[in-house]
Amino acid sequence: MEERYSKAETLALRRKHIGPSCKVFFAKDPLKIVRAQGQYMFDDKGEKYLDCINNVAHVGHSHPHVIKAATKQMELLNTNSRFLHDNLVQYAQRLTATLPEKLSVCYFVNSGSEANDLALRLARQYHGHQDVITLENAYHGHVTSLIDISPYKFNQLGKDSKKEFVHVAPSPDIYRGKYREDHPDPASAYAEEVKKIIEEAQKNGRKIAAFIAESMQSCGGQVIPPVGYFQKVAEYVHAAGGLFIADEVQVGFGRVGKHFWAFQLQGEDFVPDIVTMGKPIGNGHPMSCVVTTREIAESFGASGMEYFNTFGGNPVSCAIGLAVLEVIEKEDLQGNATRVGNYLLELLAEQKEKHPLVGDIRGVGLFVGVDLVKDQQKRTPATAEALHLIYKLKEHHILLSADGPHRNILKFKPPMCFTMEDAKHVVETIDALLTEMEEATGMKTENNVSTNAQCKRKTTEGSSQPEGANESIGHMNGAACRQENGLYSKKPSLSSKRIRT
């Protein structure tokens, strides 16, 4: 593939013309990616990487169905939504069909940040309230109004950065948060915290416009709220005249497997008032959407002021959105997410038994987090180890990222075409690397059976199981397993080297 610039030149030009606040992955040794297909990325040397990061390429990088739909429409028309067009209404119809009935009105925008900002505008306009309750470690976007409600960001700006109209509730993290897995009812306990916040705010004459939460916190560390939490919070917020905004920008469109939307994990009796969606919606094309109820939409329109978004809802974006929905359906990506996700969780659970560095495994569908700790009792985040692991994984051509307030949580959110083989390959690599790291620091790896033997064990006991069964591990044939073993026939190179940040 003909490249215009060498990697060094690319880097130099980037330093010259792109804002220094815009970071690159693997800063010490950045990757130049020139091509991608499905769940794989290819660098300037033609090296192939397994992508476990890019939930944005939801149906797989460069999916032909999406490209075809985009090109076809681009050749016909790409203009604004002040003209009537079928793509817009067709897409709105298909999209709202995936949601509970009362969420029927769409506003198309182009980025998660625009969507969340509009969600706030809708919520504030509704009863004229101003205040917003957000979660610890939340991240909702980079526009001014959203930095205000994103502790993940404003906490980095200094301790007085929280605005007075913003209230921060504890993140419903049952591994690392205030109420943990040993608490009898964490959902209620965490919801009670929100209730307290509302009462306190009201005492000070403040009025709640909204409670906003990512249906599953991503930057916050792959946090899955306990079931029932949203319902209780919604009850308190509604009583105070506020609305519930579910931010699905990171996690929507079937990623969790058993449902199309992550908020649906909370239960069928839970329906948010406003849902924002983004990232995966267009497989990488800049688009996004806010869906709400007719009532809230009408209240917003009552001011008489038009809402116009230059690019939002254009025919090309809608054609792309429709194509993505079609692929999700045709390729049964939700089913795949459940099957592969469950398998991945099983494999990782085994790793947790084996490696003291692994504190917790959590996830649903293809949204999985591995919480690395230095100490199982205290759950001290293993930040340096996580960073080291990420870099080593890159050397093994696996792209994974770490997040959470302590940057110690490995986060899996790969393209939805991620396979069983991919899952096995990643976990085997992580296994080997963790063993290496633990040996280097003198931590004891449990069950120090060689991984070859372990793999053989799986192939003999694992007979073909129907892929439809939710909880079953998909069958891994021996050949694939043995192939992957080639990775760690290499002796660990670390030996006595101290793990550096």
Place this chain on the structure above:
Amino acid sequence: RLARQYTKHEDVIVLDHAYHGHLTSLIDISPYKFRNLEGQKEWVHVAPVPDTYRGLYREDHEDSVTAYANEVKNIIEQAHKRGRKIAAFFVESLPSVGGQIIPPAGYFQKVAEHVRKAGGIFIADEIQVGFGRVGKHFWAFQLQGEDFVPDIVTMGKPIGNGHPIACVATTEEIAEAFASTGVEYFNTFGGNPVSCAIGLAVLDVIEKEHLQAHATEVGNFLMQLLKEQKIKHPIIGDVRGSGLFIGVDLIKDQAQRTPATEAAEHLITRLKEEYILLSTDGPGRNVLKFKPPMCFNMEDAKFVVDTIDKLLTGNIGQNSSCEWSEDQASSEMLLTSS
């Protein structure tokens, strides 16, 4: 965000009737929006539009540039008296929603002087007008003079020919101040390879098809034809523009320059029936705004003006109340800025 981080100040000066976007933070600095919604925040200051046709200081003023710039100077002084500090002066290089305004040359320079002296910076919003539309320059702020350079330029709309892209360009100094917080700026879709390929293609076409020169040529011709119409039809109060960014200000009377709102609305509707799409803007919704695709040609220009001539001759403005219907009145809300 860049301006506030760089200057460590909070306040923003904008022009009346400005429109900078629909986000919460931008409604706050868009009088066009906030006057009908949340009202003016205390950290926002509104300066008079440097509109030499309809504004405070008109074409007969001996030095409207200084006069308008002094309005900004006064605002800064007033703000300082209240202990407030200016982060930025934020302006569309050619106010569009404000009515296709061409600020008199030299205005930006003087304003920049006042603002920078107060520790603030100058933000030029080129979202509507950049990329060669004005013909003689690539950027509309360049109409002010070669000695004028803003501190931050924002661009959008035309940049990707419809593909959702936008960009902020600034100095290394400001970029580094922003980076110095250590907080990453990440934008999921921003700068992706597809958008950049599209952006490059647009620049290629602008160059290969000489769209800038074309805009000058056709724009000048269009202005000339419209000026002839101005002489012929008293409803046309002013014709102003540069390249393919032109406004035709319709008035009810020459003395007061009262906006001919209904007539403008009616003309737009009739033009659509003649298969010509045009829109109106300005606080009086009376300015016909031309900002067509840059491949607009001489024949198109002639055709539009001939049609407008025909329609104006056929009593639009005289008997507009007879042809004015309820439907048209309610659709007025829709024909605003784009």
